[in-house]
Amino acid sequence: MSTQRTFGEILLKVEDVHLSFGGVKALTNVNFDIRKGEIRAIIGPNGAGKSSMLNVINGFYHPQQGAITYKGVTRSQMKPHEAARQGIARTFQNIALFKGMSTLDNIMTGRLLHMKSGLLSQALYWGKYLREEVAHREKVEEIIDFLEIQAIRKTPVGRLPYGLQKRVELGRALAAEPELLLLDEPMAGMNVEEKEDMSRFIIETNDQLGTTIALIEHDMGVVMDLSDRLVVLDYGRQLADGEPDEVRNNQAVIDAYLGVTE
Amino acid sequence: MFYREAGQFKTSYQADQAIFPIRQDLYAYIAFLAVAFIGVPLLASDYFLSTLMLPFLVLALAAIGLNILTGYAGQLSLGTGGFMATGAFAAYKLSTAFPDMHLIIVFLLSGLITAGVGIFFGIPSLRIKGFYLAVATLASQFFLIWMFNKFGWFTNYSASGVISAPPRTVFGDFYITGPQAAPVTKYLFCLSFVVLLALLAKNLTRSNIGRKWMAIRDMDIAAEIIGIPMLKTKLIAFAVSSFYCGIAGAFWAFLYTGSVEPLAFDVNRSFQVLFMIIIGGLGSIMGSFLGAAFMVLLPIFLTNAPHMVGVEISVSTLSHLEAMVFGVLIIFFLIVEPHGLARLWQIFKEKMRLWPFPH
Amino acid sequence: MHVERSVLTTIGAMLVLMTALPWFVGQVSEDVFFEWPFFLEVAIGGLLSGVMYSLVALGFVLIFKASGVFNFAQGAMVLFAALSFVGLKDLGVPLWLCFILTAGIMTLVAMTIERLVLRPLVNQEPIILFMVTIGIAYVLDGLGQMIWGSEVRMLDIGLPQDPSFFFDGKILINQFDMFAALIAGALVAALVIFFQYTKTGRALRAVADDHQAAMSVGIPLQHIWVVVWTVAGLVALVAGIMWGGKLGVQFSLALIALKALPVLILGGFTSIPGAIIGGLIVGAGEKVSEVFLGPLVGGGIEDWFAYMLALVFLVFRPQGLFGEKIIERV
Numbered sequence: 001m002s003t004q005r006t007f008g009e010i011l012l013k014v015e016d017v018h019l020s021f022g023g024v025k026a027l028t029n030v031n032f033d034i035r036k037g038e039i040r041a042i043i044g045p046n047g048a049g050k051s052s053m054l055n056v057i058n059g060f061y062h063p064q065q066g067a068i069t070y071k072g073v074t075r076s077q078m079k080p081h082e083a084a085r086q087g088i089a090r091t092f093q094n095i096a097l098f099k100g101m102s103t104l105d106n107i108m109t110g111r112l113l114h115m116k117s118g119l120l121s122q123a124l125y126w127g128k129y130l131r132e133e134v135a136h137r138e139k140v141e142e143i144i145d146f147l148e149i150q151a152i153r154k155t156p157v158g159r160l161p162y163g164l165q166k167r168v169e170l171g172r173a174l175a176a177e178p179e180l181l182l183l184d185e186p187m188a189g190m191n192v193e194e195k196e197d198m199s200r201f202i203i204e205t206n207d208q209l210g211t212t213i214a215l216i217e218h219d220m221g222v223v224m225d226l227s228d229r230l231v232v233l234d235y236g237r238q239l240a241d242g243e244p245d246e247v248r249n250n251q252a253v254i255d256a257y258l259g260v261t262e
Numbered sequence: 263m264f265y266r267e268a269g270q271f272k273t274s275y276q277a278d279q280a281i282f283p284i285r286q287d288l289y290a291y292i293a294f295l296a297v298a299f300i301g302v303p304l305l306a307s308d309y310f311l312s313t314l315m316l317p318f319l320v321l322a323l324a325a326i327g328l329n330i331l332t333g334y335a336g337q338l339s340l341g342t343g344g345f346m347a348t349g350a351f352a353a354y355k356l357s358t359a360f361p362d363m364h365l366i367i368v369f370l371l372s373g374l375i376t377a378g379v380g381i382f383f384g385i386p387s388l389r390i391k392g393f394y395l396a397v398a399t400l401a402s403q404f405f406l407i408w409m410f411n412k413f414g415w416f417t418n419y420s421a422s423g424v425i426s427a428p429p430r431t432v433f434g435d436f437y438i439t440g441p442q443a444a445p446v447t448k449y450l451f452c453l454s455f456v457v458l459l460a461l462l463a464k465n466l467t468r469s470n471i472g473r474k475w476m477a478i479r480d481m482d483i484a485a486e487i488i489g490i491p492m493l494k495t496k497l498i499a500f501a502v503s504s505f506y507c508g509i510a511g512a513f514w515a516f517l518y519t520g521s522v523e524p525l526a527f528d529v530n531r532s533f534q535v536l537f538m539i540i541i542g543g544l545g546s547i548m549g550s551f552l553g554a555a556f557m558v559l560l561p562i563f564l565t566n567a568p569h570m571v572g573v574e575i576s577v578s579t580l581s582h583l584e585a586m587v588f589g590v591l592i593i594f595f596l597i598v599e600p601h602g603l604a605r606l607w608q609i610f611k612e613k614m615r616l617w618p619f620p621h
Numbered sequence: 622m623h624v625e626r627s628v629l630t631t632i633g634a635m636l637v638l639m640t641a642l643p644w645f646v647g648q649v650s651e652d653v654f655f656e657w658p659f660f661l662e663v664a665i666g667g668l669l670s671g672v673m674y675s676l677v678a679l680g681f682v683l684i685f686k687a688s689g690v691f692n693f694a695q696g697a698m699v700l701f702a703a704l705s706f707v708g709l710k711d712l713g714v715p716l717w718l719c720f721i722l723t724a725g726i727m728t729l730v731a732m733t734i735e736r737l738v739l740r741p742l743v744n745q746e747p748i749i750l751f752m753v754t755i756g757i758a759y760v761l762d763g764l765g766q767m768i769w770g771s772e773v774r775m776l777d778i779g780l781p782q783d784p785s786f787f788f789d790g791k792i793l794i795n796q797f798d799m800f801a802a803l804i805a806g807a808l809v810a811a812l813v814i815f816f817q818y819t820k821t822g823r824a825l826r827a828v829a830d831d832h833q834a835a836m837s838v839g840i841p842l843q844h845i846w847v848v849v850w851t852v853a854g855l856v857a858l859v860a861g862i863m864w865g866g867k868l869g870v871q872f873s874l875a876l877i878a879l880k881a882l883p884v885l886i887l888g889g890f891t892s893i894p895g896a897i898i899g900g901l902i903v904g905a906g907e908k909v910s911e912v913f914l915g916p917l918v919g920g921g922i923e924d925w926f927a928y929m930l931a932l933v934f935l936v937f938r939p940q941g942l943f944g945e946k947i948i949e950r951v
Contacts (some may be wrong), residue, residue: 060487084489096484098477100545108470109477113489115470119498122472131278137275138401147432241421338748390935393691393751397882398935401928408924429792529879533755582767589759595752597741 005228008036010069011212012179014229017066018054019236027063032231034180039040039206040214041190041227045256048233050216054182055212058090060081070180081205083182089178091169093185093216099158103168104168106157111136111174143171147201163194174209180200181205187222195219199226224248232256238258280505281464295565298453303446311445314519318558319456320510325550326423326463328505332536333544334467334501336479337387337548342507342535344406349508350515351416354522357428358418365430365438369455369512376508377501381404384500388493391482394494395598410524415533425523427516439516448517455513459506463548466502475499476545535589541595543604552603560587641791646667662793663912664774664905671904672805673867676860677881677898678851678888679809686829688739691751695769696878697758698854700870702727703861707870708759708769710910716778727854730761735847762875771872776865779917801863808859809897812852829891881930888942895942903927 003072012034019027027049034040038039042050047137055061057068059078067074070086089110096107115136121129134202144150147167152160157168166186186202187195205211218221223230224244232239232247240247247253263453270285272278282288302315328342352372356363383402387395410416417425421546429440439441466472474495477485486492515522534557542553566585570576599605671766677699684692701755703728709719709742738753781796816822827835864874888895907926915922 058487058520060483081306084487088488092484096481096487098480098484100480101473101476105473105476109473109488109490110487112470112474117470119466119471119502121277121464122469123462125469131470133279134275137279160288172488242614336748338751386932386936390939392748394886394935394939397928398888398932400882401925404925404928408921412919412921519677529876533759535943536752536755553779578771579730579767582763583770584763585759586763589756589763591763592759593738593753594754595740596749596756600749 001165001226007228010034011036011071012214013069014053014057015067015069017053017056017068019049019056019061019063024237026240027056027233027236029233029234030066030236032238032241034197034212034214037206038212038228039202039226040212041223041230042214042219042233043220043223043230044233044239047235050233052236053233054184054214054216057083057180058088058182067215069143079193080211080261084176087176087179088182089176089180090174090246091166091173091186093188094164095162095169097157097169097172100156102139102144102154102156103149103160103171104140104144104153106168107171107175108136111140112128113176130161131230135229137234140171140175143174147171148197148206156211162250165189166190168196170198174211175206177209179212181211181213183213183217185216185218187219195222202226271321279468289341303450307473308445308450311449312518314470314558315449315539316445316452317514318554319534320518321511321538321557322551322554323456323459323513323554324507324535325542325554326460326547327503327510329462329537329539329542329545329550330467330475330548331499331503331566333539333546333549334479335470335496335503336473336482337384337496337499338392338396339399339503340529340532340536341402341406342532343382343527343529344403344512345376345504345507346408346514346531347410347509347524348379349373349524351410352376352508353512354425354427354517355416357516361428365432365516368430369509370565372512373505374511375411376511377505379601380500380504380507381497384497387496387500398472400529403532407524407528426521429536439520441520452513452517455509457507458498460547460551463502463506463521467545467547471495471498477543494508512613537592539602541602543602544600546601547605548602549602549604552607556603560584622727631738634692639845659908660913665794666798667905667908668901668909669715670905671901672798672802672897673860673900674861674880674884674903675806675864675897675900676805676856677878677937678884678900679812679893680856681726681881682814682890682893683736683849683853683856683887683890687825688828688846689701689747689750689832691747691748692853693751693754694883695756695853696763696875696886697761697765697865698727698730698857699861700872700875701730701761702854703865704765704769704860704869706858706862707774707865711774712775723856724857727852727858731850731854734850735843738944739846753901758875762870762872768871773869775869776862778862779920786806797867801867804863805857807846809893812893814849815852819859821845823843825849833890875876880927883927886931887934889940892942898942903930940948 010033010136014030014032017024017027017030027129030049030053032040042053044050052061059080059082062077067076069075099110101109113168115132117129117132121127125133144153147170149164149167149171152164152168157165160168170183170186175185187198190198202213202215203226206213207262215223215227217226227244229241231241232246232250232253239252239256240250241252272283277283280288281293300522302311306315324342324346327345327558328339331337331339349372352375353368356368356371357365360368379402383399386398390398391440414420427439429437431437440450467475474485474490477488477490478492478495482492511527514526519526538557539550539555541556542551543549561584563615564580564587595602634825677695679699680695681692684695685691690912702723706719709722710716714722734757734894738757742750742753755853781800816826824835824840825848826844827840828842832842835845860878861870861874864877868877880903881900884896884899886899887902888897888899903926907923910926911920911923
């Protein structure tokens with residue numbers, strides 16, 4: 001599907017990023033960009049630094065060296081909640097939902113940056129606030145319909161099976177109406193049918209809402225089908241960057257995946 | 263009549279967002295309020311009102327306060343007593359310094375002052391959590407009580423350190439505080455306040471800020487990443503919680519005991535309120551009431567039950583027995599039903615929806 | 622695990638500090654500062670009472686390391702042990718038998734807690750476990766006083782109670798406190814030997830390092846918990862006897878034990894030397910501030926000094942002096 005697509009300007013640019021914990025180097029000299037409207041995959045073996053890369057992008061980790069340019073603004077430090085305000089939303093490898101809250105409430109938290117009412121009007125729950133709450137509820141219901149999770153609307157997410165929790169988490173990220181959506185292994189631990197559903201949601205999000213997506217995934221078949229361009233990491237180093245066909249034939253990538261030592 | 267929701271279809275999200283989406287619940291709630299506002303004052307004795315209902319209402323208010331902070335926002339606090347004392351002394355200073363100030367204003371202002379103190383002691387919560395925070399809140403507990411004991415300014419330099427709430431009236435000449443105040447007027451005043459504040463608390467917990475609190479409670483890192491400002495949200499929880507505890511403290515001193523003394527708000531009070539929300543239900547406004555009712559009723563039951571079966575137990579043994587029973591109940595609830603009595607009630611209702619057809 | 626060496630270093634440093642510094646100051650600097658001897662006297666008195674806090678904190682650390690439970694009931698265990706000990710003694714039981722019997726009672730308490738409370742709560746969140754130990758504290762407080770009564774009981778275990786003069790009569794030190802410090806030192810040494818040289822001790826260290834890994838090499842977790850709660854119970858017994866001998870056995874012991882909480886915050890929840898040094902800092906700090914700052918604000922600083930110190934400390938170093946740095950992950 002990646003052949004005929006054209007993309008806008010650069011949305012996010014990662015330049016010369018180095019990240020280490022104590023003596024352990026998680027990322028060394030990573031450079032790539034993400035263009036508006038594309039689906040960008042970050043792949044690599046376990047421990048390659050993929051999740052760390054996402055954590056750097058949304059400000060949870062601060063790289064020791066290098067710069068991130070997002071929407072034309074370069075920065076080396078950014079707090080996660082600032083990133084969220086700037087339109088970066090994400091999901092997590094190990095689901096990070098609010099377990100005590102219902103599906104509906106979890107997805108509603110995705111809307112919180114768009115809700116403006118003050119404390120007093122929330123306490124009164126009347127007039128302006130009630131209208132705001134209902135308006136956002138309508139948005140959330142659209143997402144619930146889109147993800148086909150109407151039946152579990154009021155169920156506490158702690159009681160849901162794994163696949164559905166992943167879906168709710170995607171819903172929470174979508175509710176924020178992000179410009180850049182980071183997905184950390186959205187299909188890990190899913191069966192084929194669930195993977196197909198999730199792929200469909202990702203493609204439709206990208207197609208219909210125009211959301212730029214950066215995703216980490218292990219299933220090569222899925223990655224090659226979904227993504228427009230890939231960046232390959234191994235031991236924190238960048239092995240390759242390019243379209244699926246290029247990457248598939250890259251010798252360094254093949255070596256890394258098949259375990260050939262240099 | 264059966265407890266059923268069949269046939270009640272919601273045609274708007276607004277209806278679905280209501281506190282009591284099921285009609286029978288709403289009716290039951292209205293009936294309950296009618297009993298509380300009309301039935302109880304007509305039937306209950308003064309003794310019943312002033313030794314049972316008043317402490318119940320005041321403790322319920324404090325429990326709502328702590329539940330907002332601990333049950334909803336997940337910030338464990340052992341400083342409830344200190345905040346209640348702040349409210350009580352703020353109310354005392356305000357009402358003696360400005361004798362003409364309306365009592366309702368006095369109570370609201372003392373709540374606001376306590377909220378300020380709560381914000382101050384909530385600042386460390388940005389960096390610390392869990393039992394670290396619990397220990398930090400002990401600092402506020404011990405410091406505040408020490409301060410009220412130590413500086414004569416707070417007690418208007420009274421020699422004994424124990425001071426009485428000055429007599430004040432509302433709505434013309436109804437005495438609310440002081441020796442002339444009738445238990446019925448105190449009760450009705452307190453009840454109106456508590457019902458109103460409980461409703462506001464319920465609204466907060468089901469709105470945007472409530473979801474932010476619960477998000478921080480359930481997973482603070484994820485909450486930060488989706489854009490919740492940590493410090494601000496936690497401090498709001500501290501402020502709102504302290505506001506409720508402060509008013510509860512002021513009520514305790516002005517309406518229930520009639521005297522303002524730091525001893526009433528020592529660390530044991532903090533534990534008592536914590537126990538109420540564990541037993542009643544963490545993260546439930548209704549649980550706060552259930553927990554408070556339990557806390558007021560259990561000692562009475564323990565005092566009277568041995569009598570009925572003809573066993574005499576000394577007063578000191580009784581207080582130890584009480585401590586043990588509370589301890590056992592805390593353990594029991596945390597193991598079996600961490601959401602407390604409120605959850606048990608919910609389970610009961612879910613059963614009732616299907617009764618008598620189990621499937 | 623570097624606990625052993627650092628514990629010995631700590632004890633050594635403690636002893637050197639406690640003897641050399643006053644001696645040195647007494648010899649050289651009589652006129653450096655007018656109130657030096659008085660300051661030293663207060664500081665040493667504080668350090669020694671800090672040892673008592675350390676004793677309580679030690680029990681917390683043992684349980685936290687092995688089971689991840691923040692045991693709020695440690696104070697109640699101190700009271701319960703002291704009550705049982707003095708209760709048996711007042712019945713005419715000889716001291717050594719009292720000790721053995723109370724040790725037995727504490728073992729029983731540990732087994733009961735493991736079976737009825739900890740086992741059903743395996744893998745629960747730490748905060749739930751913390752709250753459950755508040756429940757345990759109430760049960761122990763109530764039970765102890767119901768069985769043995771709640772009046773203050775004197776406990777004389779034959780240690781000298783009088784203060785005596787040291788360093789040419791310049792500094793007054795309570796002999797009882799000094800013995801208490803010695804006993805505390807001996808207790809720590811015994812714990813080190815237990816952890817270092819016994820099979821159970823090694824298993825305990827393994828569990829403290831990594832629950833999962835310890836279980837996978839066949840160490841029975843529940844058995845370990847009983848052992849560690851028992852050891853904590855014995856530490857509580859020693860603390861209870863010392864505190865009881867100092868202040869009489871009474872309910873306020875449980876409140877004194879609350880002060881072990883700020884001690885832990887200073888020292889870090891997982892560090893035995895931390896517990897000791899934290900206790901010393903809190904003890905010396907609150908006595909010195911009470912004597913020298915107290916008069917400015919009307920006294921009573923001791924009530925809250927430790928907590929405030931901990932609060933301020935937490936803001937700057939949440940993991941304590943010796944605790945491991947917390948790295949957050951997603």
